[in-house]
Amino acid sequence: MTMPSADGTIFLPPQASTVAVEVDTIFYFIYYLCLLFFLLLGGSALYFLLKYRRREGGPEPVPISHNTALELAWSIIPLILLVIMFAWGVKAFLNLSVAPRDAMEIHAYARRWLWEFEYPDGNKSIGELRVPLGRPVKIILLSQGDPGGNVIHSLFIPAFRVKADALPNRYNTLWFQATRLGEFQIFCTEYCGAGHSDMLAKVVVMEPDGFKKWLDGLNRPPEGMPLAKVGEELFTKFACVTCHKNRADNAAVIGPSLIGAFGRTEGLADGSSVVIDENYLRESILQPAAKVVKGYQPVMPPFQGTLKDWQVTALIEYIKTLKQ
DSSP, X not given: OOOOOTTOOSSSOOOOBTTHHHHHHHHHHHHHHHXXXXXXXXXHHHHHHHHTOOOTTOOOOOOOOOOHXXXXXXXXXHHHHHHHHHHHHHHHHHHHHSOOTTOEEEEEEEETTEEEEEOTTSOEEESEEEXXXXXXXXEEEEEOOOTTOOOOEEEEEGXXXXXXXXXXXXXXXXXXEBOSOEEEEEEEOSOOSTTGGGOOEEEEEEOHHHHHHHHHHTTSOOTTOOHHHHHHHHHHHXXXXXXXXXXXXXXXXXXXXXXXXXXXXXXXXXXXXXXXXHHHHHHXXXXXXXSOBTTSOSOOOOOTTTSOHHHHHHHHHHHHTOOO
C-alpha cells in the first residue's frame, strides 16, 4: 500500500518541509478511511444483492422494522471519525497559518507573468526564491498592479505542501521551513491570463553560509561573463520571452518583436515615432507605459525599482544582438 514517504509517492512529491509530514499523514488517513468504507459498503451491498435477490418460487419478503444497535453504530462511528478529521485538520491548518516569531520575512510580488521576491536587505530576485536550510521563512504575498489591471495569482510549492493566494491591494501570507537542499518547483495555481502556464519559478534551498554569500552577490553581475550573455539569461529568467519574440521559433505576440528591433524606427500608439536606441529600451524596461508601440496594449509591468542598473544594461546589450 502507498504510505507517506519522504521520497514521494504516486500521489505526492517528496517531502521537503517540516509541515509536509503532517499534511501527508492527514491526507492518507482520509484516503484509506474512504477506501475502507467504499469497500465495506460496496462489498456489503453486492453481497446482499446476490444473496437476497428475488428468485422464482422463493419465499415472500418479510418486512423488517429497524435495528437500534446497528443504527446507532452507523451514526456514532462516522461521527467520531469526522470529529477526529476535523480536529486534526484544524490543528494542521493553524500550524500552516501561524509562522514562528523568528521567521525570516520575504515579500513575494505576483506580476504578469512572473514572481518577484524581495529579501529583508532590499535585494530582489525574479523567478527564483532562495532560502536557507532549516530556518522558518514567512512569505508575504501581494498581487502587484500593472497597466493591465490587477488579478489574483496563487503561489504553490508542492514539495513544501504550502499554497496561498496573492491578492490585489491585500497582503496574504504562508510559511515553511525547508528540510532538504535542492531546487523545488513553484506554480501559479490561479488562472491569471494568457501567460498563466508560463508563470513558473523555483525555490532553491541552500546552506545558510551559501545563502548569505548569494545574497551579497546580488549587488553585482557575474564575473567573467559578457553583458550580452548575462542579458540573455535575464531575458528568460524575467519571463520576457512570454511576451516578446526573441528568436524565429518564439511565437510570443503580446508585445512587439525584438528581433532586429535595435536601430529601427517604431510607430507609437499616440501617432508619433521613435528610434529604438539604448535610451528608449531603458525607458521601456523601467516605465513601459511611457511610449507604447502602435498595435499593442500597455500590459507590461514596470521594472522601476526592481532591476539594478547593470541588469538593465545587460538586457539592452542582449537586445542589440538580436539580428534579423
